Amino acid sequence: MPIETLLPDAAVDLVRRVTSRRAFLRTASFTAAGAAALVACGKDASATPELAAAATVDPKAGAPPAPAATPASIRAAADAMDAMHEKGIKAFPAKTAGLGNQLMAPKIVNGVKVYDLTASEIQWEVSPGQMVAAMAYNGQVPGPQIRVREGDRVRINLKNELKQSTAIHMHGVELPNDMDGVPYITQPPVKPGESFTYEFTAPVGNSGSHMYHSHHNSATQVGLGLLGAFIIEPKVPRAIENVAHDYVLILNDGMHGFTINGKGFPATQPFTAKLGDKIRVRYMNEGMMIHPMHLHGMHMTVIDKDGWAQPQPWKCDTLNIAPGERWDVIINCNNPGTWAFHCHILGHAETEHGMFGMVTALVVSK
Numbered sequence: 001m002p003i004e005t006l007l008p009d010a011a012v013d014l015v016r017r018v019t020s021r022r023a024f025l026r027t028a029s030f031t032a033a034g035a036a037a038l039v040a041c042g043k044d045a046s047a048t049p050e051l052a053a054a055a056t057v058d059p060k061a062g063a064p065p066a067p068a069a070t071p072a073s074i075r076a077a078a079d080a081m082d083a084m085h086e087k088g089i090k091a092f093p094a095k096t097a098g099l100g101n102q103l104m105a106p107k108i109v110n111g112v113k114v115y116d117l118t119a120s121e122i123q124w125e126v127s128p129g130q131m132v133a134a135m136a137y138n139g140q141v142p143g144p145q146i147r148v149r150e151g152d153r154v155r156i157n158l159k160n161e162l163k164q165s166t167a168i169h170m171h172g173v174e175l176p177n178d179m180d181g182v183p184y185i186t187q188p189p190v191k192p193g194e195s196f197t198y199e200f201t202a203p204v205g206n207s208g209s210h211m212y213h214s215h216h217n218s219a220t221q222v223g224l225g226l227l228g229a230f231i232i233e234p235k236v237p238r239a240i241e242n243v244a245h246d247y248v249l250i251l252n253d254g255m256h257g258f259t260i261n262g263k264g265f266p267a268t269q270p271f272t273a274k275l276g277d278k279i280r281v282r283y284m285n286e287g288m289m290i291h292p293m294h295l296h297g298m299h300m301t302v303i304d305k306d307g308w309a310q311p312q313p314w315k316c317d318t319l320n321i322a323p324g325e326r327w328d329v330i331i332n333c334n335n336p337g338t339w340a341f342h343c344h345i346l347g348h349a350e351t352e353h354g355m356f357g358m359v360t361a362l363v364v365s366k
């Protein structure tokens, strides 16, 4: 028996209004979430007439009647979705202009390793055809990779060509206070057009995976690309550090969307190894969200957290990288093939349009 027959007229009217409001809220919130997801993956919700129409729901009109699904229409819709997924995978690794995280050779001046970093505003191709406003060190997102050794004297000349002040913080490196790079706490901000020199000795006993980044208006400046890897190699490496490849994988989730080394899938670079190789992956999270990185086909052996050796190496296949953290893992590449390698917050990696963002692959060749 329908509920209306048991209720007085006023209650029936109320039930109808509440039901239709709930239906509207469901439709509207779904549409808003869908539109937000599309914007997050670089697609404009108003780009197609269907989405533009869906984005402006008329509460009085109600939902249009859905055409009855047939086996053929279901198959056609599945094929259309699959085609978008296939297109993305086939495009990988897609060529884009600019590569970040490129190893920088220092100038040696009287035994000091000197790095010149210029911060400027650029356009950056984050995924094929998607140009974004960026802030970059030496035109790269992430900035150039700096590798020094414990005990090295290091000088970093920062030149500010931005339209706002900035400063560089060496994240994880235990330095004298005046080299910590935090405006108004340890130094004045470096104004537009000005320069500042950081000079220090890479502390002995503080080796490992560290980072450098802006510590001024940092949600914006780091989100737009003012970041890079700062690696201090140990004087005496451990046996477990003897690897065929040493890869850096910097995660970010700012205004460029979800990126690995400054690119979103399918423009991310695959990591490669030969069967039997041991490789090292240094995860660094420069974003503001957690990213549980998951590798298919092989486990990871965690050796270091924030540059500090673990009491004992431990194994996993999904490793959560929180903002500011660095985790170093060893992968014994004993399983040939192309293996998916991605953030396991699935909304950072895939939509109905296919994979995007924090997705790459580990390719183990025979």
Ligand SMILES: [Cu+2]
Pocket: 258, 290, 291, 292, 343, 344, 345, 348, 358
């Ligand atoms: Cu993620």
